[in-house]
Amino acid sequence: MSASALSDAWKQVKKVKQEPILAAVLAAALLITGFFVLWPIAKVVSYPHPADYAQLFTNSRWLQAALNSLMMTVLSTFSCTAIAFLFAFTVARLDVPLKGLFRFVTLLPIVSPPFIVALSYILLFGRQGLVTKQLLHFNVDIYGWHGLWLVQTITFFPYAYAVIYGVLQSSAVHLEYAAHNLGATRWQAFRHVFLPLCRPGIAGGALITAMNVLADFGNPMIIGGNFTLLPTEAYMQMSGWFDLSSAAVLSTALLLPALGLFLVNRLWVGRSSYITVTGRESSLQAYPAAPGVKWTLFACCLSISLFILAVYGVLVYGAFTKTWGYDWSFTLDNLNYVTAKQQELYNSIRYALLSSIGAAVLGLILAYIVHRKRIGINRLLDFLAILPGAVPGVFLGLGFALTFNQPPIQLSGTSAIMILALMFWNLPTCYSACSAGFQQIGRSLEDASHNLGAGSFRTLLGILLPLLKGPFLSGISVSFLRSVTCLSVIIFLYSAHTSVGTVSILGLVQSGAWGGASAFTVVLISIAFAVLALSRLIPFTQDRRKR
């Protein structure tokens, strides 16, 4: 067995030798990903003195932060998954109106800054809140775990929704018909056939949510109050006491469960949900649900949707209101905050653009090597490309800060470190999009191209790249939005000259300038979407149809 493995490895070495360009690209890819992914991780983990790690259990403040993180992850994951399933089931399976609204609502939190819900929440329920003060006239401290739970649920349920909806969509309807045919009632078919088939998808959605909740920095920063979590505590150690060692200890404590969730997702869910998705697609309509059930679910979805719309609406309202809670008159004054921070806005867009293009190009190259060149090193490369997805943003930022503040590469305070950090943070997104694209392109297309006389390079240019245009561009778009709205990664990296919009917003929130924060957020998102819309207008390749 080991002898054949050895001979396989030898064959691969020979194969690579025959293609010197591939060998060079492969070496470069390994070097770059290793250098910018593995090294920063190693740096953070090895930075504190081993004895410092013991403090995690002795320092009651830290222990509390860890327990809080654990509690929030469990709570929010549970509620996110439940709501996501509710929405996914309603949209995928029920014949109800307003599905467009439901889809929109599940998209909104994904494309907006992660802390936007927290900000709106303050506007709605804070001391000067629209609901609490104006409607109900009571004063309540909303900072803490209740508020955070609600906010994280709304912020992160769309991630679970995307996964669960995909699985529900492709689940085998004819199997349910078979169950009905054998005498199962709707409820029995749901419990015995539908739910077991969806279980991997639901688990996958839950895991993705858990990873996001665990790594969340913006929401707890804004409304956590004294309820500190590992990411916020790490940030406070750094910003308050410049205690890098403690920040590293806390970040590492965050990394371990994140890596665990990530590995479970890759090894277990990744495999089992794959089978469900490749199942034969069915054009069968689902068996209609009982009217009572149907309209109950519809009502639930509708009320959640309205609430989410209110959350976003209040933000726009706040942007044009004089003094939230006291003076409700219309004003454009809040935009002054924005014009004062033009440099930050410009930085946000520039960094996001450069980092997302970089991530997409690197992701494409890695995906090509991993999927099309059968080389044993693939597994390592694949792992390196998706690894940043497992690393909480705060950890990655800290890693870059610690790694690139000294020779050989000294980047502290530069734009380069911001761009590189965002780029590698987005690499998994782009890489996964391109990987999925490669998987969808049937192997026979490439064989056909070779068969007609095209070499590897011609095939890549003429066949693969044109077909990958979609995933490539969607990777750029998602990365761009993520970068514009990112706070966690860059919070350890920005300097006076390289500060970005999200940092300014955080500053405004912390100083209680709700109007300014709202206005800034509205402007930032508007610019981001305007850039995206503009990029859609650029003709990447001419439409080849002449008919």
Added chain:
Amino acid sequence: MNPSQAHIQIEHVSKSFGSFAAIRNVSLDIPAGSFTTLLGPSGCGKTTLMRLIAGFNEPDSGIIRIDGRPVNGLPAFKRQTPLVFQDYALFPHMTVEENIAYGLKLQKASRNESRRKVDDMLGMFGLDGLGSRLPKELSGGQRQRVAFARALVTGQKILMMDEPLSNLDAKMRVEVRQELRELQRRTGITAVFVTHDQDEALSMSDRIAVFEQGSIRQAGTPWEIYFKPNDAFVASFVGTANFIRGQIAEIKGGDLIVRCEPSVIRIPSHGRHYVVGEEIAMVLRPECISIGADGEGGIEAVPCWSGEIQSSSFLGRMIRYEVRCGSATFLVDDADPSARGFLQGSVTLRLDPERIHVLPGSGRKE
């Protein structure tokens, strides 16, 4: 080129994927200008062999020659072995014209030449007016014709086809068979056709190679494969076969007297050497047995077995009966059902000794 010369030669080729031996020591000559079919059940290695010829995979051992030259190690894009893929593998982002012209473009054909050849192909395959469509805007049959046009446009002398008819409906499949055979005759190309459909193989091929578990069990003309199968696998995979096992009781002149269930039969030895006491297996096709109601008069010297009908299935042009004779069961076809109608109960089977085929080497196995 000398037409009798082998165009593609496979010599002792083996290929494994991990621990799975897909091809085991296969040798096969594919004559120039012939229509050669690789036939076998799924997973038998027929497609793997085709991929080895096209250069998508390299054999672990053995040599593949095209026009007498070894092509081992030659990359797929230099082999000039156009292939029609099972799923057609049309490039979804290119129009019909662009798909067909792709190979010409890679050969750096001039624009005019390319234009002319593509138009020729469009005309030849009845695709006029569809040149600027995308593959997704075509019907299954049209897609298939584009795939053929793309493979043929460069004018290579080889055309390989990987179950190209499997995505068509039954009626169209039969039509395309004839068109395809006609096209191959007209152009004189060497066609290599992979299928698991015995009807396709029998109706189109000059030569058939029957695969099982990575080996060729028999290569020969359709006639040989059907009536003179080498072994029980070939006999039962191609067409329906009745197997009769027996022991040679006596050799009289050129004939064998075989003791078998339910009675002794006398069959010609066709000059082959047998010894008394040898166990043999014989094959008899359902249509080579005639069936009649019990007691219907027969000719002397033709063995008559009486049996009981177990079941029957009406197939339109014939009725297939399952008849039990003692401990053996025979499948028998009545090719003219309208003459007699359904038979029931006890019947008499008549076997034509000339048409009983003794499987070579069958005795040594048992």
